[in-house]
Amino acid sequence: MKVDEDDPMIYPKHLDNLLGLELALRVKYQPYYHQSSVQGFSSDPAVIQRIKCHLQPDVIQSDVQEVDEVY
Numbered sequence: 001m002k003v004d005e006d007d008p009m010i011y012p013k014h015l016d017n018l019l020g021l022e023l024a025l026r027v028k029y030q031p032y033y034h035q036s037s038v039q040g041f042s043s044d045p046a047v048i049q050r051i052k053c054h055l056q057p058d059v060i061q062s063d064v065q066e067v068d069e070v071y
């Protein structure tokens with residue numbers, strides 16, 4: 001390996017499994033303590049699409065309707 005060259009094996013294979021993974025997270029934020037914690041998560045595509053709908057209602061709305069039709 002040369003100087004200033006990245007080692008492709010520096011990260012474990014488990015990290016490779018997480019790349020491209022979408023999760024919906026339920027996070028509790030406590031502003032007084034400036035802390036947050038994950039209360040739950042889901043990888044269900046319908047849940048993820050519903051959250052995206054709330055974040056970008058104009059762009060995602062048609063995708064949510066398609067997911068609703070499948071389920």
